[in-house]
Amino acid sequence: MVFRLQFFRLDLMHILFLSDNFPPEVNAPASRTFEHCREWIAAGHEVTVITCAPNFPQGRVFPGYRNRLWQKETMSGITVIRVWSYITANEGFARRIADYVSYMISAIAAAPFVRRADVVVGTSPQFFTAVAAYVVGLGKRVPFVFELRDLWPESIRAVGAMSKSRILDWLEQVELFLYRRAALVVSVTESFRSDLQRRGIDPSKVAVITNGIDASRFQPRPKDEALLDRHGLKGRFVAGYIGTHGMAHGLDTILDAAALLKREPGGERFRLLLLGDGAGKAALVERARLEGLDNVVFVDTVSKDEVVRYWSLLDVSIIHLKKTDLFRSVIPSKLFECMGMAIPVLHGVEGESAAIVEREKVGLAFEPENAAELCRLLVELEQDRMRLEALAANGPVAALRYDRKELALRMLRYLEKVVRREPLSDPV
Structure with missing residues (x-):
């Protein structure tokens, strides 16, 4: 009844x-x-x-x-x-x-x-x-x-x-x-x-x-040891971009930062992971090959369950869009996934989303398409583990609001x- x-x-x-x-x-x-x-x-x-x-x-x-x-x-x-x-x-x-x-x-x-x-x-x-x-x-x-x-x-x-x-x-x-x-x-x-x-x-x-975020899926977890071994990332400071490699994302900036890191003292400690596919990926892969950017690791799109394993590899996440007024109104959804997984964000998007990063204290904002600033922040966070851990700890608390x-x-x-x-x- x-x-x-x-x-x-x-x-x-x-x-x-x-x-x-x-x-x-x-x-x-x-x-x-x-x-x-x-x-x-x-x-x-x-x-x-x-x-x-x-x-x-x-x-x-x-x-x-x-x-x-x-x-x-x-x-x-x-x-x-x-x-x-x-x-x-x-x-x-x-x-x-x-x-x-x-x-x-x-x-x-x-x-x-x-x-x-x-x-x-x-x-x-x-x-x-x-x-x-x-x-x-x-x-x-x-x-x-x-x-x-x-x-x-x-x-x-x-x-x-x-x-x-x-x-x-x-x-x-x-x-x-x-x-x-x-x-x-x-x-x-x-x-x-x-x-x-x-x-x-x-x-x-x-x-x-x-x-x-789907709070049941995106939670803090230890680094996936099998993937660390597969991609040669053990003992490295891993910064990563996970998402579409399209025209809007300006991912050449990340490769520019990779080139700068190779010239930094101790730059061999860094690895930049780019996971995903899109219209710009082939050109990025070819550029990295021609310039000898062996500190960049490319991974093709993986399943929804697998992507969480890859998120776990990151010491810091890079979120980036081209420098244009329109993108000041955009809030990339991966920002919230980073929060949930306690991954600090280096945020290369101006406007409303940058305000969230600063308000919630889950990362640091940098000027879009400014590879030198991105490189500087990567080096600073790698050297300042207390600051890195504080940003990470704020993520899951902030994620509860989303x-x-x-x-x-x-x-x-x-x-x-x-x-x-x-x-x-x-x-x-």
């Missing part, structure tokens, strides 16, 4: 979530979407995710999957529908647009086969997913929610992929249209909310739900208000 009453609870929702990234992919959008949806399932709601065959960032379908018109599976109670898309590596503007548009069309085509939904959520960083969510919401006559992870297409200009273009101007008009039509915009930073307000979007319908479970439940309360057509004042 109890289960029947639960079944007929009127406050339970069916949330339809559109995201072109989802596990087993391990990038930030995939992790955030999965971890939020998992918590919504635990709260008793039904969640369906329409995504594509896992392939990011290499542009190759993961083992065990095929790029079919329709595949269905269940992950942690989440119904996952994978649709066909044009698959390409994370490089080349035209090819990536073809990838995004093909997913948009396939997601729209698949949505009518998903039974009644109460709300449709579309997540960026590319907004063609949000376009699909808007169209699906119209078709199902339910509210559309735009989860804003990146100010796309402005980020295309910021990394120099395209500068002035009528296409980008038109895309920005579509972007503004979507913000206006959304019942709710969920922004990952306060800076994004301020930008939307400046551009005429009603701030009362913009909620800020920052990135965070627990993904609590953030997911906060977003859920906003979704409930959207479905009930209630005012969107802060539900917390």
Whole structure:
């Protein structure tokens, strides 16, 4: 009898979530979407995710999957529908647009086969997913929610992929249209909310739900001895970058620092670990080979379980983006993972995220693209172990304020208000 009453609870929702990234992919959008949806399932709601065959960032379908018109599976109670898309590596503007548009069309085509939904959520960083969510919401006559992870297409200009273009101007008009039509915009930073307000979007319908960590996964742990042996890192001071090697990340700065370290007295003690893939990786690997940067270790993308083992190798983490005003509004999700694992951060991103690093005392900020400053801070922390340990100890304490479970439940309360057509004042 109890289960029947639960079944007929009127406050339970069916949330339809559109995201072109989802596990087993391990990038930030995939992790955030999965971890939020998992918590919504635990709260008793039904969640369906329409995504594509896992392939990011290499542009190759993961083992065990095929790029079919329709595949269905269940992950942690989440119904996952994978649709066909044009698959390409994370490089080349035209090819990536073809990838995004093909997913948009396939997601729209698949949505009518998903039974009644109460709300449709579309997540960026590319907004063609949000376009699909808007169209699906119209078709199902339910509210559309735009989860804003990146100010796309402005980020295309910021990394120099395209500068002035009528296409980008038109895309920005579509972007503004979507913000206006959304019942709710969920922004990952306060800076994004301020930008939307400046551009005429009603701030009362913009909620800020920052990135965070899965506290059950990212915890302090000893260095993985097997990996230390495999990569020749025993007895070294290991600084690392873990994530996408793309145009936005400016990872030549890390190689510049590696070159400077080789000229430092005692520089042989340092190793720089770069784990991940992306459009810029091949050039970085070739540059390191040509310049004899044997203090740089490259590792290809690993599974979500394996990446935690690699995080454990780091004495300090390097987070870096190119020096541009747009990235002042970005908060890299790996910052919170470093906090949870008690890894001090050298933070080469200006703006809102640097303020978090300084406020929480979990690392040191340096000027983006300033290799000399990065090199200096690496040497200082290697020599000042008490300072290093203090920064590390602050991480897990700060991470408690960014627990993904609590953030997911906060977003859920906003979704409930959207479905009930209630005012969107802060539900917390």
